[in-house]
Amino acid sequence: MSDSSRDTAAGAGWGTTERGDYLRLMPNRGEKLSWLNPRTLWPARNGVLASLFGDPTGHTRGRWVEQRTAAGAPADKVVRHSAPDHFSFMVIGDTGEGDDPQYAVVPGFLKVGRDTEFAVLASDVVYPVGSTDDYGTKFFRPYKDYQAPIYAIPGNHDWYEDLDGFMRVFCDAPPLAEPAAPRRLTPAWWRSLLWHKPRRHDEQRLAEARKLRSAPAQRTVQPGPYWAIDAGPVRIVGIDTGLTGTVDAEQGRWLREVSKGDIPKILITGSPLYVDAEHHPGPIEGGGTVDDIVRDPAHHYVAAIGGDIHNYQRYPVEVDGRTIQYVVAGGGGAFMHATHTMPRVSVAGVSEGDFRCYPLRGDSLAFYSRLYGNRLHMRRFFTLTEAEATAVVAKRLGIPATRVQERPARITLRTRVVASLLGAGGRPDRTSRLRLPVRKAYTQLFSPGSATYSPPFFKCFLRLDVSPDTVRLRCFSATGNRPQELDPPVEDEVSIPLT
Structure with a gap:
């Protein structure tokens, strides 16, 4: 196994080294996304509008869920994946900028994930606004050689066009009908005047992009933007935290229901519950929090993995005599969020010695x-x-x-x-x-x-190996350099008991 960043500077990707083969995977005209460009900022205005005039994503999400249920999606939103008692799956978050850092992750991801049952994209599948037309270069092309289904939960950027692209690609859902106009001079009315609506997409372009992941083993249709997967001895629960990190009341009721029972569970969320040495429990409309549900011993959660923040962090939190692993896993391709700005960790009984992060x-x-x-x-x-x-x-x-x-x-x-x-x-x-x-x-x-286009990029992805007794979670790095591409280093590893 190659050196990690904890072993040597070379293992971190520093020094003069050969660039990885990921460059040949990229489109000839790769995009270099800049959030300082007004043409990028203006379509991404919905997050600001939601904070000023109220967040409409709960209502819109309810309409998407209603549409999917009417189309025959299972009412409990549970996918029964025929996995054996021993199986593996991948988790990668905040991927889709379509540039060098995203594609630099792909060779290692394919190498480590070649025998896995499925992958989960945890938040922000496509930047900047989740447009359907961007899925070709930012989803279908980079993961065309991953020969298993890919499930996803949306992040706030996927919501900047009312989740239209996400629902089309992952749920095969047609566009929603135009909602009724709000009453004049209400906050909703002011919001609607500036709201960025889904743009008309190119059907032929989407059809061509879909061909890149058209093998039978790659196909899947999700029940909706939030779901659960029963696979082998675990249930994986994915929730949609929308534009502002809040779970709507309907989804909250579903989350409480799907969390019942003795089967061990892993939460995948777009808003991490512990991040940057702080606790963010995740509000649910109508009362309670996501972390209340995770901590309830009757629900048997063993881990909660969140995207949104573009690095890796792990907090082993003691809850009623058991340890829940709270993980941030948003280093899948977007620009890197700093870890050096975090204070010395002391939160929920987790000390600096217990905490892990990547990059160091x-x-x-x-x-x-x-x-x-x-x-x-x-x-x-x-x-x-x-x-x-x-x-x-x-x-x-x-x-x-x-x-x-x-x-x-x-x-x-x-x-x-x-x-x-x-x-x-x-x-x-x-x-x-x-x-x-x-x-x-x-x-x-x-x-x-x-964003920088010169290695080391400090990107990462997770592999989880499940058995009836344990889940082995490993964080692998991707620097953009050839040595780490050929043999992706393990930056963190933990064994999580299921019994």
Whole structure:
């Protein structure tokens, strides 16, 4: 097995190395998505409108579910997948930007997943707005050689066109009828004036794209945007958290019902319940939270895996004498969210020593220092070596260096200033007022516009191996470099008991 980022800098993808073969998989005219482009920002306005004038996704979701039920989808929304007692499946989140980082994941994903029963896409299948016409290069083409069904739950970007593309591709659903006009001068009326509606798509283009995944073993039709899969000894429950992370009342009732029973369960959600050292339990309209359901011992959840945040994190939380693994798995292709901005972990009894993340904090800081150096044309000032970044993060958090350095780097004044400007450790100091946007603001604006097309990309995907007694969860990395493409490193591994 090849070195991981926890072993060596080369295992993280640093240094001069050969670019992977993923380049031959890409379309000749690959898209370079920029969220600083007004032509991208304007169609993606629905999230802002929902926060200002009320979120209509619960009502729209209900209409989609009603349509699917009328078309013959099972009322309980449970897929009975004929898997043996020992089987494996893949999970990959936040994939579809259609550029180098997404395609760099594909060779390793295919290699690790070649004998798996199915895959699950956890949130944001297609950027920027989930348009049907984008599925060819951002879904069908990259995963054309994965010879098993792919299920998906939508993320907020898939909702920017009212879930039209997602429902067409994964549920074979026709477009919804135009809703009734809201009463004048109500918040819904103001929202409707600016709401971005689904664009008319090219039927021939979609038909050609579907041919890329047309083998019988690849075909499946989901019951709707949320579902459950009974496979071997486990039930996998996928929920749709829409534009704002809230579960509507109807879906909440279904979630409580489908969670009953002794069969062990794994939740897949578009909004992670633990992320960036914080707890986000997931509100349900009408009362209660998603995490209340996950924690209930009568429901037998063993893990909750969420997309939306573009990196890997794992929190083993003790709940009533048992451990539930809360995982963030959104590193499947979109721009990278920083890990170096997280404080020292202390949440729900999980300490820094229990916590795992990818990329490592030092690698994240080195990545962003290089990115800012290039963007601001100040490479000599901003760019930190991976050794310098690792050392300064460990110092600021008061933890041992995650990766042992042959020659520990000296922490200079420049190193400290750059680390502080880029928010390393999330710790305020004298330069806090000058801190550059890396976490909240950078996530919302600058980070999507600053994707890098030079390895290492720090992407990842999961493989879960299920037996009657345990689930073995492994996080594999994809850097864009050939060594990690030929033998994808394991960045984290945990064995989850089912009994």
